[in-house]
Amino acid sequence: MRLIPLLTLSFLLFYSAVTTQASPCSINGFPLVRNISELPQDSYGRGGLSHITVAGSLLHGLKEVEVWLQTFSPGSFTPIHRHSCEEVFVVMKGSGTLYLAESSHAKYPGKPQEYLIFANSTFHIPVNEVHQVWNTNEHEDLQVLVIISRPPVKVFTYEDWLMPHTAAKLKFPYFWDEQCVQTPQKDEL
Numbered sequence: 001m002r003l004i005p006l007l008t009l010s011f012l013l014f015y016s017a018v019t020t021q022a023s024p025c026s027i028n029g030f031p032l033v034r035n036i037s038e039l040p041q042d043s044y045g046r047g048g049l050s051h052i053t054v055a056g057s058l059l060h061g062l063k064e065v066e067v068w069l070q071t072f073s074p075g076s077f078t079p080i081h082r083h084s085c086e087e088v089f090v091v092m093k094g095s096g097t098l099y100l101a102e103s104s105h106a107k108y109p110g111k112p113q114e115y116l117i118f119a120n121s122t123f124h125i126p127v128n129e130v131h132q133v134w135n136t137n138e139h140e141d142l143q144v145l146v147i148i149s150r151p152p153v154k155v156f157t158y159e160d161w162l163m164p165h166t167a168a169k170l171k172f173p174y175f176w177d178e179q180c181v182q183t184p185q186k187d188e189l
């Protein structure tokens with residue numbers, strides 16, 4: 001019978017597909033020096049976004065910081081959100097607008113301040129301040145290098161600037177961490 005070798009072959013193909021898929025979440029086996037152009041890049045279902053985890057907690061085993069390279073096509077944006085970690089942006093290319101509702105004791109973020117961001121500019125988001133980054137440049141991609149503390153990130157999202165803080169929705173694991181989180185981690189918030 002030819003069935004057995006066929007079954008064996010399909011099992012082997014299936015098995016190698018499974019192991020290849022599992023490898024992005026392994027914290028071992030990464031070369032120390034990595035070519036960013038060859039790292040996995042995905043939109044994670046978000047229109048206009050390209051995300052690369054340059055150095056990650058779940059991906060590479062980092063404990064204190066995590067680094068992303070993100071590209072927003074014209075008109076695309078992050079959700080309105082906050083997180084209890086520090087976040088530093090370095091704008092590599094393009095321009096856009098940062099919306100930031102600076103900390104107040106109000107029950108909701110309120111009307112944000114608007115800041116123009118541009119190539120070779122940098123800014124940081126203080127812990128828990130509600131913000132949104134928007135590529136408001138119609139002609140160019142906005143590319144940012146993002147460094148966060150306390151990974152993996154736990155994000156609270158808002159539908160609008162008047163939504164009460166208590167109604168903000170926790171998204172954890174965040175889009176690019178979903179594939180690598182096996183057991184939900186203890187939430188320290």
Ligand SMILES: *[C@@H]1O[C@H](CO)[C@@H](O)[C@H](O)[C@H]1NC(C)=O
Pocket residue numbers: 035036037038
């Ligand atoms: C990095 O990867 C890109 C895309 O595969 C390739 O074109 C480039 O030559 C690589 N750089 C080095 C130094 O290997």
Ligand SMILES: *[C@@H]1O[C@H](CO)[C@@H](O)[C@H](O)[C@H]1NC(C)=O
Pocket residue numbers: 119120
């Ligand atoms: C960014 O600013 C630094 C410091 O002035 C400068 O050396 C560098 O060339 C600038 N890069 C770009 C892309 O403008």
